[in-house]
């Protein structure tokens with residue numbers, strides 16, 4: 001059996017006034033996702049159990065068949081896997097965003113989708129000035145993709161100052177809110193606040209920011225630290241479920257989560273993790289990877305990014321591209337491998353209204369060998385809400401999908 005999973009990140013949404021009361025999934029023309037719905041079943045699952053925060057880290061673990069209440073330790077340690085950074089048992093990883101705070105408010109959690117070259121130069125300054133020994137340990141700053149960087153706290157003579165009770169704020173969930181209200185709290189927060197504060201003067205007159213402002217780009221005004229955690233321990237997917245998997249994603253978090261459970265990372269040329277990604281390349285890469293793997297997961301970040309920007313039109317465009325260039329070709333190619341199944345599901349909801357991730361059920365469609373149709377005709381939230389197929393614990397969907 002061959003399995004394909006397509007994740008349109010954050011696609012689940014609410015009815016939009018601008019779309020005549022339809023959700024983006026309803027308003028978009030999605031002939032292939034609807035084909036999967038007609039051939040198979042549409043249901044709903046909850047990938048974000050309370051009290052965890054709704055985001056791709058927790059939700060992706062659920063979608064991949066792992067109970068996040070058991071295995072989740074934080075976002076950053078999942079990303080470090082994809083970045084090739086090894087964590088010792090007492091080390092902590094912390095996400096280090098480059099952000100634009102304007103008039104005291106979180107204006108842009110991506111610093112204008114800062115390019116890798118600019119981001120790396122700013123992070124080099126941060127590592128040079130703020131990295132190195134601290135009492136009992138050592139700080140390392142690692143440049144990642146765009147605005148997504150990592151701070152590693154290496155515990156040396158003393159344990160790291162952080163604990164489960166350390167509270168930090170994902171900056172993508174506080175658009176245009178006062179940054180000062182959302183600073184780190186609890187154990188180790190002094191260190192995190194201090195580093196964030198010290199980045200302000202380092203960036204204020206940085207050559208990279210002077211160039212960005214001259215070009216009309218947003219400057220990165222500071223670093224924002226969050227998503228801390230120690231390395232999680234999980235059983236390999238092949239051991240738990242059987243199939244050998246591959247992950248196609250431009251986002252280190254999703255890649256890293258796949259790699260953590262033992263899936264091979266397969267890169268797709270032209271993948272950006274943004275609205276300008278090469279969708280057709282992702283589809284081709286996914287089909288090619290099916291030749292050498294039992295299961296291939298293709299993740300596309302674009303619908304989530306559209307929601308964070310509050311753009312219904314961009315969200316519809318991203319969904320139609322995924323439908324045409326990824327779901328369609330996969331549905332066409334899968335039967336040539338023999339028995340097959342496909343799962344289309346977002347990780348979590350990202351309503352355009354709030355421009356932030358949200359709790360709640362997400363719609364999924366499953367089609368293929370051994371799946372009997374239920375007379376559903378389209379893949380969207382309304383059909384999913386009316387379905388009698390529900391997984392309150394979203395991580396249990398994987399076993400159902402695999403037919404194990």
Ligand SMILES: [Zn+2]
Nearest residue numbers: 010304305350
């Ligand atoms: Zn998001």
